[in-house]
Amino acid sequence: MASVALLSNPRSTGNRALLPRVREYCAAHPDIFHYEVEDVAQIGEAIRTIAMVSPRIVVINGGDGTVQAALTELYSGGHFDGTPPPVAVLPNGKTNLIALDLGAEGDPLKALERVIELVEAGRLEDHVIQRQLISLDSGGEARPVLGMFLGGAYLADVMLYCRNRIYPLGLPNGVSHFLAAMLGLFAMVLGLGGGRLPPKPEAMTVSLIRQGEFKGKFSLLIVTTLEKLLLSIRTSEAHGTNGHMKLLATDTSVGALFRMLGGAWRGTLGQRPLDGVHFEQGDEIRIEGRRSNVILDGEIFESIGGKPIVLTSTQPVPFLRLAA
The missing domain is CATH 2.60.200 (Tumour Suppressor Smad4)
Structure with a gap:
């Protein structure tokens, strides 16, 4: 089983230049399970597969829209037995609001190295913080979407x-x-x-x-x-x-x-x-x-049939804060 599961979206802005370095780094660290998606529609299958390797932490390498889709699958998809592992977010994409809030700035590969350092030192729990998520219901039949x-x-x-x-x-x-x-x-x-x-x-x-x-x-x-x-x-x-x-x-x-x-x-x-x-x-x-x-988180939602957009807060979920 892999200690770290890394989910990458090659279409995120920063990954156009970064992804070759990420692939090279993962090849040198077999304890990283790296899953790449070509479209956000594939994230559900990605999270289902990631759950099968039982990682200690899930790292998301993409923009805020990728993070939003991954959070929705992690906490609404039922792929994990019990509570999903903490989530770390690499500073990627155009806005990086979520990554910045979690203390990830600068080079995304340096942030990934920081995650590996914490895993190998057995210090993950010292950096886990709790955040509530926003659950958005736009009045359709689809399940609510989660974001921050x-x-x-x-x-x-x-x-x-x-x-x-x-x-x-x-x-x-x-x-x-x-x-x-x-x-x-x-x-x-x-x-x-x-x-x-x-x-x-x-x-x-x-x-x-x-x-x-x-x-x-x-x-x-x-x-x-x-x-x-x-x-x-x-x-x-x-x-x-x-x-x-x-x-x-x-x-x-x-x-x-x-x-x-x-x-x-x-x-x-x-x-x-x-x-x-x-x-x-x-x-x-x-x-x-x-x-x-x-x-x-970068994705557009509109009310359906004149119904209001309803936002509710979730129970606290774990994230990894990379700042010291």
Whole structure:
């Protein structure tokens, strides 16, 4: 039986140059069971096969979308007897939000070497942390999808705009993200949208099971179980522990956006109310509106038949934190 199971998605952005080095490294370490998929649709079979070798840890080498699909199979597929092993995420793909939250930065191969080092030293348990997952139900018959970071409202529109209009230009990821953000801000301030710019924000309703609901047009809608939100924003623990999912929504006014960014920069976000800024925690969140599409860990989900998108938090599951 292999101690480490490595799941690689060759189509992830970083793997185009990295994968030959990963294959060479795995060939020199027979204790690694390396499984490559060509499409996310193959991840179910990959996790079923990985379960057969009973690894001590599952390492995911791909972008956030690959991680989301793998987590869904690990915890909803029923492939393991009992609790699946901890998950480590290599810093790969375009955004790497999950990997960064788990302390994996820089060269993905160095992160893999770190995992092997911890396994060989018998120190895995010292680095295992617990995280809740977001369970997303879009109203269809398919089982809920599991992930850790969701973007919605105008944020989702700008993310899709970046993916469809900016990425094809071949610019570096950081430049692409900055350019999309600046164009989105420009369009929002001037009330423009469509054509060569992101579409105008649409009204939506966000409901929390205990905290009530709020309606409006939002420039930013984030739901996450990560410690870090977008742009390395951290939320204050002073807001309370009303649930495992953290929700941040900001009205489309420029003032609300800058008040949110100011609170994030000072580390006081969530300590006191800010006009136009909503920060809540909960175990069930509903999102509905005429265009209520959301992006969960890089994958697009839309409501079906006018039903709301329902988010619930799972029980804690184990991950490997690579930072010292």
